[in-house]
Amino acid sequence: MLPLEELKSVIQELLPGVPLDLEAGSLLVSSKDLITVCRCLKNTERFSLDYLANLTVVDYPPERMEVIYHFYSMLKKHGPVALKVKVEREKPSVPSVTPLWRGAEFQEREAYDLFGVVFEGHPDLRRILMWEGFKGHPMRKDYIVEDQDAVETLSP
């Protein structure tokens, strides 16, 4: 696989007018350009990133969250390419990549469930690990476990 610097310049050649940045070994794109960049990564013969290995969210309170994608290519056996999207923490929302990679379906649902990031265009965005009707998003850094008593009564 290409080094990140080159990868960035190649993508910028293919997609003029899309701002790209590099940060800690990953490509940084804005959420409105995400689908364009993803389609380019997936369909350009040179990259052929046909396999979305990992999708997750990192929470940085108080203002931002990062959605991170790890792509590999099963065809060319190269990778990974890490892609990052920064979103606002108040109303986090990114376009869903499920139409491009089915593998994102459950992982996006998990990210929605645990972090509250809304993936627009997801076919079936429901909670997956927590039950329906659960309030809050337990993986957020400021989430407070309500029932602390159970732990306290145990300590002698």
Next chain:
Amino acid sequence: MAFIGAGVLRGMGVTFRTFLETYPWGRVLLRGLRQPAVEGLVTIEYPDVKQKHAERFRYFPFLVYDGTPDNLRCVSCKICEQECPPQCIYITGPAKDEQGRPQKANGRTFPVEFKIDVSICMSCRICVDVCPFDAIEMDNQYELSSSERFGSLILNKQELLKPNEYFQRIKPTEASEVDARLAAKRPKPQPVFPPKAP
């Protein structure tokens, strides 16, 4: 064999052979037919027969003492309490006198109380790995069932204390390594006592 059902029959042959292997006469028969025959019965009747465990088999931790129970190796440094992943160790101490100075026994501080909630403990052995004094080790006693949820499953210091001889009996290899390490750590050579008769 090409007829339908041949694969099923061949599979039945395997089960029939295993069936024969579970009986002594079956094994004799198989050997008579020049077939390999090993003991086919692999289960044991648990409460009557107990499974042999490897020496390293670990269950819940215990505290080691040398000689008498007040000479325990634990100095109440609380590293294990801090590192325990499920947070099941509770240490009170180190023991202090009225002026607030740490009390010492045999030149070491010691815990007032040391509790392990074995209903939470997951036998991971991290407390043993992090202990700088080799004071805590893993026991291999696994028959600790109790009819109540709390109380008897929280082991206190008295229940946790076991002599070094016990450790040497259940885990000879590991215990001798620990003893060698402790002997190397000792600041000055101790007067040699004659070995006690077992």
Next chain:
Amino acid sequence: MSTAGELLEVSLGPQHPSTHGVFRMNAVLDGETIVKLKPVMGYLHRNHEQIGEGITYIGSFPFTDRLDYFSAMSNNFGLAIAIEKLGGITASERGEYLRIIMAELTRLVNHTAVTGFLLNDMGAFGTPLLYAFREREKILDLFEAASGSRMMCNYVRPGGVRQDVPEDWLKQAKEIVDHYPHFLDEFEKLLTENEIIRQRAQNVGVLSKELAVNASITGPMLRASGVDYDIRKVDGYSLYPRFSFRVPLGSVGDVYDRYYIRILEMRQSVKILQQALKDIPEGPAISPKGAAMGKAPRTFRPAKNEAYGRIEAPKGELGFYLVSDGSPQPYRYHVRAPSFVNLTVLEDLCIGHKVADAIIILGSIDIVLGEVDR
């Protein structure tokens, strides 16, 4: 077969032996044919990731044992690889060999057990499962001798393994490994040619190559669909490039292929094990950095960084994504669980089949709920 008939909604599970744990499938049936199926999970959810963010890197190891409790050693290995990437730790050579031996033994354990369970799901109650468990138990005894525990091993560490294996262990392992092909022969004689199994499993739950890649399917399930992708070959992590082994591929992608690919993979694992047990060098089982980290977990404070480490676990790609902020605890700890992602295609595979087929399709996906729900 009329489509005018009323549709029936059936909830399979969560308390059902065929769902391999507490897992529910909400199926909509037309007669006995499935027209819609939604998996419902999370009954075993314990927020493993948040626990991991509250304790040290080493402290997470015993919890990874409980992810996929059939393959604790592989899970440890995955986290160790990720931490090594994050902290720039190298492993000792003997440590690498021991880790590979453990990981491949785990693969044998997992594939043997899952084949037994699959046959159980097909209605062959007991017999194949107990044959499988008989062999699995021998390997679990090996794990107990090395790590002190049959299943919750907590043995592999960044830099190597926690303790060197005891004396004679390698010899015992060699005996068991050398015997394994005989067991596989017997197992195959019992099952592979069996007409009933062929009738039940062939052309059931066919997963196409394209869908498999697109839905991020990994592990034996992907290779059963004919995609040549094995992380041991692709990434060449640890010392895998040193060993010669082949990657078996399926052609149809049905349940039968998924069963048979596991048998073939076990044969390749035996090959790796025989090479590793022959070549294993003397030396320390863990590198000094790794040993220091195990002794004092809080001294390991990787610089602000992030790492995605992945291995070929028996069920597929097991990835750990770690973000550090310079403190002894990870800022973000994410597990990319193979059986969770592999479940994505469950509905696609089941539609158009009968209820009984849904059970064996689920069995052939090979899920462990500890890992799905985390």
